[in-house]
Amino acid sequence: MSPPDLRLLRCGDTEAWDEAFRWLWPVAFAVAELKLAHFLPGDVEDVAIETLEEIVDKMREVKCVEELKPLAASIAHNLAVSRLRERFAKKRGAGQTESLEALQSDGSDSDELAEDVSPLAALEQTELADLLAVVQSELNADQRALLGDFFLRGLSYEEIGRKHGLAIGTVGVYLKRGLEAIRKLGARHPKLMKEVEAFLR
């Protein structure tokens, strides 16, 4: 599916928007599902639709069509995090707001909830969208796959080596380089670093 024509989108062309909605839906849905699948699976589609509505609102600020997918991901992420916070606040009693640190120290399922809220929520939508786009361009697919295998899927060096046809020593070198790239990206976002440090304390 090819990206929609930005000029047609800006002037509200129905066909162009149909195309854009089909193009952006998988992104909005996948990010919403990532954040909400555990606690609020019934809200995933709602958040994805709200994401696309917000894209319509922001259309005049978008400079090129390549910005749209990272922006959709960023909007979906932050909307999903808001829903998680609302849910937590309701559980705690109406009108109360909680910091992420409080969520973390709460115990029971709130620890998991805090895990799902994520320090990325500290970033503004456009800032997060930029960061996502930069990660896509600066960390290649192989590096991302390797990091994901180790930290997200819990594979050992040996298992990763077998999966990707690499020597164990090479796996370590690749992971190190990947993390160095992430460190450089993180350094450009002090708010994110601060939030992460708070998470890790």
Place this chain on the structure above:
Amino acid sequence: MNGMNDQQFHDLAMKVIARQATEAERAELDSLLTGNPELKAEFERLRADVRIGMELLPVVAATEATAPEFPAYAGERLQTKVRQTLGANPQLAKEAESARGWAWRLWLGLATVTAVIVTLLIPSLVRPPTALIQVAMLDTTGATRGDATNEVAVLQEMWQKSTVQNFTGNAELEAWEKAWPSETQRSAAKIVYDRAAGEVRVSVRRQKEIIQKSFTLERDLTAALKQAKAFIDEQTTR
């Protein structure tokens, strides 16, 4: 670093952070970090890097998702939003329509130009290879005379890629005239300048057909050869 290099420390730290380390490895890292604030700070930075990576990577992966399909029920709600937010801009709509019209015109124009170019190119692309030309002169009076030598040069000048054969007897010439090249797909022509008869005889083989024509030397040899050449070109480029 207690005999441990940077990569080894990194690997050990990674295992501990990913909770894949054994008790012994964990103890080894603890002993490395104890009393080494610099290394401890590096370990904390690595934990932060990992945390950022763990947050970012799934979202980046989701950004590249291509499924599921957009649900039809959401279309009307979203198009209403589009109309409310962006729909009331006839000037922009007109510009976009115009841009779309131009795009179509551009494509149509390009398609037309392409069609014309292809039409013009096809004949040149499918044109058969140039005819094989063989040239001979029959000089029953002998080839040593000065005039005959000049005439060979004229023949050679007209068909520079061919070698002019010189025959002094009819029998040899006839044998040469009957010996066509074996490459039957390619047209061929034999040109014989008969000095005694004062004519240029041309035989053109096109597929299996042999076409013959004679040109008498009314003015000079060059004029007759030009006529012969024109005839060959006409027959072989049909």
